[in-house]
Amino acid sequence: MGVMRILGNNAVMMTLSFITALALGGFPSFSFLTNSNIAMITLVIMMSISLTNLQLRGLKVKDHAVSIRRAFLLSMVLASGATVLISFFFQGDLRDGWIIAAAVPSAISVVPFTYMMKGDLEPTLVSTAALYIIALAFTPLVTLLFLGQAIDVGILIFNVSLLIVLPLCASRPLRKLNIRQDHKSAVLNVTFFILIIAVAGPNRNIFFSDWALLSMLLTAAILRIFGIGLFWNWYLKRKNVPRKRRVPEVLFSSHKNTGMAATLAIGLIGPAAAVPATICAVVDIAWMIFLSHYLFRDEPSP
Numbered sequence: 001m002g003v004m005r006i007l008g009n010n011a012v013m014m015t016l017s018f019i020t021a022l023a024l025g026g027f028p029s030f031s032f033l034t035n036s037n038i039a040m041i042t043l044v045i046m047m048s049i050s051l052t053n054l055q056l057r058g059l060k061v062k063d064h065a066v067s068i069r070r071a072f073l074l075s076m077v078l079a080s081g082a083t084v085l086i087s088f089f090f091q092g093d094l095r096d097g098w099i100i101a102a103a104v105p106s107a108i109s110v111v112p113f114t115y116m117m118k119g120d121l122e123p124t125l126v127s128t129a130a131l132y133i134i135a136l137a138f139t140p141l142v143t144l145l146f147l148g149q150a151i152d153v154g155i156l157i158f159n160v161s162l163l164i165v166l167p168l169c170a171s172r173p174l175r176k177l178n179i180r181q182d183h184k185s186a187v188l189n190v191t192f193f194i195l196i197i198a199v200a201g202p203n204r205n206i207f208f209s210d211w212a213l214l215s216m217l218l219t220a221a222i223l224r225i226f227g228i229g230l231f232w233n234w235y236l237k238r239k240n241v242p243r244k245r246r247v248p249e250v251l252f253s254s255h256k257n258t259g260m261a262a263t264l265a266i267g268l269i270g271p272a273a274a275v276p277a278t279i280c281a282v283v284d285i286a287w288m289i290f291l292s293h294y295l296f297r298d299e300p301s302p
Contacts, residue, residue, distance in 0.1 A: 007186035010116065011289045014189075017196035018285050026201030036266075039198040039259045040162060042191040043108050047167030049187050050112035052175040054121055064126040067248075071127035074232070074253040075106040076138055082228060083256070084146065086220045090276075094217075096147055097273035101261040101280060103142035103151070105131040108163045109195075110251045112188050113288060117296045119247025127252070132160045143268070151264055159260060196285060199259050203271070203278040217276065221283040229254035229287065233295060247296060255284060 006012055026035045033041075080102040087098035106128065114124045136157065140150035206214060232253040236246045258281040265273035 004182065004186060007189055008182055010185070010189050010192070011293050013193050014196070014285045014289055017193040018200065018282060020193070021197045021201040022204050022207060024197060024201055025204045027198060035198040035202050036263045039195055039263075042195040042198070043163055043259065044167055044170070045191045046112045046188055046195075047108055047163060048170040048174060049184050050115045050121075051125065051167055051171035052179065052184070053115060054125060054171070061126055064123040067123035068127045068130045070249060071106070071131055071252045072134060074249060075131055075256070076134065078253055079106075079224070079228060079256060080142070082224050086224055087146075089216070089220065093269050093272035094275060096269045097265050097276035099146045100143065100265045100268065100273065101256055101258065101277050103139045104257045104261045104264070105135040105139070106252050107255045107257045107259070109192070110248065110255055113251055113255070113291075114248045116185065116188060117247045117292055118244065120244040124248040127248070129164050132164055136160070147268075149268065151268060155264070195259065196281065199262060199281045200278055203275055206275050206278065217279040218283065221276075221280045225254045225280065225283050225287050226290075243296065250291070254287065256280065258284060
């Protein structure tokens with residue numbers, strides 16, 4: 001019982017994940033699994049578990065056109081635009097890293113976190129899938145405009161297939177198992193624990209070396225994530241938007257795919273370019289704890 005209580009507490013698991021990432025520096029080298037591979041596998045598992053609560057029969061994409069449009073404006077206009085502006089305060093590989101962070105779509109974990117915080121899951125899934133399809137053109141365009149080189153579309157197609165299509169297929173047999181909700185929450189927390197170690201661990205040196213640079217990066221990430229997210233939640237509350245809609249919109253406005261950004265940055269530029277995405281991943285941990293245990297905790301479930 002004690003173990004399940006710990007595994008079901010996302011704040012404890014997120015905090016422990018960051019401490020473990022700093023201690024281990026990521027997972028040790030395996031013959032066939034890199035930290036990037038491990039991150040992808042955990043994202044697939046998180047998506048598959050989250051989608052077990054979604055009824056696909058009768059799902060009509062056209063019914064969610066407004067949600068798709070709002071998700072695009074929040075993730076690829078508001079969040080990406082703010083990230084591009086931040087990039088001009090840095091130089092060299094760090095600036096390029098911020099550009100790549102701006103070019104990627106929202107995090108795939110928007111879906112499981114929407115589920116965990118009792119947001120509206122169906123339009124969130126449809127919007128996320130749409131954003132990843134849009135990213136096939138958006139991401140190469142942004143990197144071409146600001147870096148002078150476009151990311152290979154083949155890599156993005158692979159990511160869309162792996163992170164959207166595969167979990168959708170895997171969730172159907174999992175749905176028939178009728179897994180208990182507390183067990184789902186525990187699995188999601190464990191996979192997120194592993195994800196943070198794989199993403200934040202390999203770049204842990206930034207947290208122990210240049211404190212002035214670290215302060216600048218943390219300030220930029222906090223402004224981009226907390227600043228935009230809190231502003232959008234405040235705006236939606238003034239408009240009397242219900243909780244189930246606010247949860248995914250706040251996530252779309254603040255939660256970028258830092259795992260993908262770090263992976264692309266290393267492949268396109270080098271390890272130093274992955275530092276902005278790593279810092280954002282760490283700030284995201286605090287942001288998710290804040291959202292789930294403060295901003296959306298005391299509101300009634302839909």
